Amino acid sequence: MDYKVIYASSPSELSSKVNQYINEGFEPIGSHQVATIHAQNRFRGDQHVDTKHELEYSQTLIKKD
Numbered sequence: 001m002d003y004k005v006i007y008a009s010s011p012s013e014l015s016s017k018v019n020q021y022i023n024e025g026f027e028p029i030g031s032h033q034v035a036t037i038h039a040q041n042r043f044r045g046d047q048h049v050d051t052k053h054e055l056e057y058s059q060t061l062i063k064k065d
Contacts, residue, residue, distance in 0.1 A: 001062055001063065001064055001065060002026075002062065002063040003060070003061075003062050004021065004026065004060070004061045004062075004063075005058055005059070005060050005061075006018065006021065006058065006059055006061065007056055007057070007058045008056075008057045008058075009055075009056065009057070010057065011057055013057075014032060014057040014058070014059060017059075018059050018061070021061050024063070025063050026061040026062065027061065027062055027063070027064075028059055028060070028061055029060045029061065029062055030060055032057060032058065032059045033057070033058045033059070034055055034056070034057055034058075035055065035056050035058070036053050036054070036055060036056075037054050037055065037056045038053070038054040039051055039052070039053050039054075040052045040054075
């Protein structure tokens with residue numbers, strides 16, 4: 001069995017990669033995952049304005065021999 005975890009910076013990029021691996025005989029296992037890999041608080045003077053999040057999308061795949 002071959003096991004892979006693939007990563008992407010957007011949902012569309014992940015979908016494209018997953019479809020490529022499906023065409024190579026891999027099967028998705030479980031649901032996709034979304035993780036915050038970086039969070040940056042932004043301020044205007046001393047006032048917090050917002051927080052910018054950088055996300056990473058992943059999917060686990062297996063290929064049975």
